[in-house]
Every structure is written in C-alpha cells, then in structure tokens.
Amino acid sequence: MRPRADDRAPAGLLAAARGGERRAAARLLTIVEHGGPAAEEVAEATHPLSGGAHVVGITGAPGSGKSTLVGVLATRLTEAGGRPAVVAVDPSSPLTGGAILGDRVRMEAATAAGAFIRSVATRGHGGGLALSVPGSVRVLDACGFDPIVVETVGVGQVEVDVAAAADTTVVVVTPGWGDAVQANKAGLLEVADLFVVNKDDRPGADDARRDLELMLDLSEVSGSAGDDRPAVLSTTATAGDGVDRVLAAVEDHHRRLAAGRGLVERRARRYDAEVRARLGHLLEDAVGHLLTGEPAGGRSSETPVAAARRLAGRLLAGGEHG
Numbered sequence: 001m002r003p004r005a006d007d008r009a010p011a012g013l014l015a016a017a018r019g020g021e022r023r024a025a026a027r028l029l030t031i032v033e034h035g036g037p038a039a040e041e042v043a044e045a046t047h048p049l050s051g052g053a054h055v056v057g058i059t060g061a062p063g064s065g066k067s068t069l070v071g072v073l074a075t076r077l078t079e080a081g082g083r084p085a086v087v088a089v090d091p092s093s094p095l096t097g098g099a100i101l102g103d104r105v106r107m108e109a110a111t112a113a114g115a116f117i118r119s120v121a122t123r124g125h126g127g128g129l130a131l132s133v134p135g136s137v138r139v140l141d142a143c144g145f146d147p148i149v150v151e152t153v154g155v156g157q158v159e160v161d162v163a164a165a166a167d168t169t170v171v172v173v174t175p176g177w178g179d180a181v182q183a184n185k186a187g188l189l190e191v192a193d194l195f196v197v198n199k200d201d202r203p204g205a206d207d208a209r210r211d212l213e214l215m216l217d218l219s220e221v222s223g224s225a226g227d228d229r230p231a232v233l234s235t236t237a238t239a240g241d242g243v244d245r246v247l248a249a250v251e252d253h254h255r256r257l258a259a260g261r262g263l264v265e266r267r268a269r270r271y272d273a274e275v276r277a278r279l280g281h282l283l284e285d286a287v288g289h290l291l292t293g294e295p296a297g298g299r300s301s302e303t304p305v306a307a308a309r310r311l312a313g314r315l316l317a318g319g320e321h322g
C-alpha cells in the first residue's frame with residue numbers, strides 16, 4: 001500500500017509532484033505555508049529545481065475582477081497545452097468576506113480545465129505572506145508549473161510587494177471615478193508592467209483608460225523610461241473578452257525581459273527581497289528572546305536608546321543564539 005501523502009518526506013513528495021501528482025504538490029504547499037523546519041527542508045529541495053517558470057503577479061483593488069481574469073487566463077493557458085498554477089491570496093477583508101470560497105467557484109472552470117489553483121489566507125500564516133508566497137512559488141516552479149500567477153489584492157504594502165516580486169506585474173483597475181487615482185496612491189503605478197481596465201462592459205471604462213494614460217504621462221515627465229511604459233488593455237473578464245490580448249502582452253513582456261538583463265535583475269531583486277524578509281523575521285524572533293530576559297520597565301538609570309544599544313550589542317555578538 002502506498003503511504004498517505006501526509007506521511008511522505010519532502011523529497012518523496014517532490015518526486016511525486018514532479019511526476020504529476022497534484023496531491024503531493026498541494027501537501028508541499030501546506031508545509032511551506034505552515035513554516036518551520038519542514039518548510040526549510042522543502043526550500044532546500046525545491047531551490048535548486050526552481051527558476052524556470054515565468055512568475056506573473058496580478059494585483060488591484062478588491063473586487064476589480066482579478067480572480068475572474070486569472071481564471072480565464074489559466075483556462076486559456078491550459079487549453080493551449082501549458083501547465084499554469086495560481087496562488088490566490090485571500091484578502092480576508094470584510095469587503096470581500098468568503099473570498100476563498102468565491103475564488104474557488106470562479107476558478108472552477110480553470111481547475112476543471114486542468115490548472116492548479118491554490119487559495120491562501122492572509123491570516124494564520126507562519127511568518128506572513130512575504131515569507132510564504134515566495135516559498136509557494138518555488139514549490140510550484142520546482143513541480144514544473146509554468147507560468148505561476150500570484151493574485152493579491154493591492155491594498156497593503158505587503159500585498160503590493162508580493163505581486164511586484166513577480167517577473168511581470170499586471171495591475172487591474174475598473175471603471176469608476178478615481179480608480180486610477182487610487183491605484184496611484186497605493187503605489188501600483190510604479191510596479192505595473194501592464195494595466196488592465198477590467199469591466200469594460202461598464203460605463204466609464206474610457207475615462208479610466210484616459211486617467212491611467214494621463215498619470216503615466218506625468219510619471220514619464222518625472223523620469224520613467226519611454227520604452228518601459230506599460231500598455232493599457234481592456235477586458236470584460238466575465239465574458240472572456242480581451243483576455244487573449246492580455247495573455248499576449250504578458251508573454252511579450254516576458255520575452256523582452258528574457259532578451260535583456262531584465263529577467264536576471266528582477267530575480268536578483270526577488271531573491272534579495274526574500275532574504276530581507278527572512279532576516280527581518282529572524283531578527284524579530286531574536287529580539288523577542290532577548291527581551292524576555294529583561295526585567296519589565298528596565299533600569300530607570302538607563303535611557304531607552306542606551307538599553308536598545310546594549311541589547312543590540314549582545315544580539316550582534318551572537319551571544320543569544322548559538
């Protein structure tokens with residue numbers, strides 16, 4: 001009898017997942033999401049096998065149609081013979097409560113077509129999204145999925161950063177007064193390689209496109225290169241309209257990156273960002289340990305800055321953790 005997936009070690013799971021066993025891939029993702037020593041073991045096993053897949057970030061306001069768009073994209077990619085995987089980060093916001101279930105329903109067609117879809121919750125992650133999403137992408141990459149689409153709601157800095165860590169970042173906006181302005185405020189203008197104005201069937205789509213172009217004009221004045229100016233495309237994701245053009249633009253961006261230094265540079269940045277997030281997490285832990293040894297309220301003769309310096313000295317001397 002074959003052992004249950006849960007009993008297999010990461011190396012065995014990875015071999016099975018690379019052979020096409022989806023349950024094994026799902027189990028590896030669960031391990032990564034929980035963090036800890038088992039997740040490190042998965043990272044060790046998947047790191048040398050990753051780096052081949054095109055990573056596409058899709059971000060935008062809650063409810064802009066990201067999941068609908070990603071579902072259609074994944075279906076088309078699968079039908080064209082590809083092996084796409086999706087990591088959909090659930091915003092867990094009161095606005096979109098139940099998004100995991102909703103995403104599942106919306107992406108049912110893509111799953112039926114053969115795409116691999118994973119919904120992850122923002123809350124309850126061992127170490128947060130900045131730590132778990134890169135690990136999940138690495139697992140899917142090592143399992144042979146390509147491209148890997150990461151959907152995050154572009155409201156917080158972490159979510160924007162996670163999407164922007166992709167090779168290609170797509171920002172979704174919708175018609176409606178000020179949507180482009182909001183995207184600008186959220187820092188989405190700087191990270192976009194491609195804009196999609198979704199809900200093209202709604203009034204105001206032309207205005208949204210114009211607002212975006214205007215803001216891109218302004219940012220060009222302030223120095224961004226003309227060649228890299230992101231295209232602005234339109235879709236009605238619910239009908240699948242315009243999605244093929246988005247797909248073509250995403251693939252074109254990947255080709256241009258790969259032809260120059262772009263891909264190498266973005267991956268170096270992604271690597272650095274993950275190291276930084278990991279380092280921050282380790283330091284936070286170490287600080288926590290250090291402070292548990294300190295008397296509450298401290299010595300009144302020592303200023304807070306002096307106490308911090310003294311503790312930092314101990315931390316950097318490595319005395320706390322062998």
Ligand SMILES: Nc1nc2c(ncn2[C@@H]2O[C@H](COP(=O)(O)OP(=O)(O)OP(=O)(O)O)[C@@H](O)[C@H]2O)c(=O)[nH]1
Pocket residue numbers: 061062063064065066067068069091096099102106153198199200201202235236237238239
């Ligand atoms: N009219 C119209 N509605 C759309 C379109 N695309 C998506 N929707 C609807 O917009 C709502 C939100 O779609 P989702 O795909 O869940 O949006 P999302 O951006 O993934 O939402 P969150 O992940 O919760 O932030 C759903 O009711 C969709 O059916 C479109 O092109 N036109």
Ligand SMILES: [Mg+2]
Pocket residue numbers: 066067068088099103151
């Ligand atoms: Mg969604």
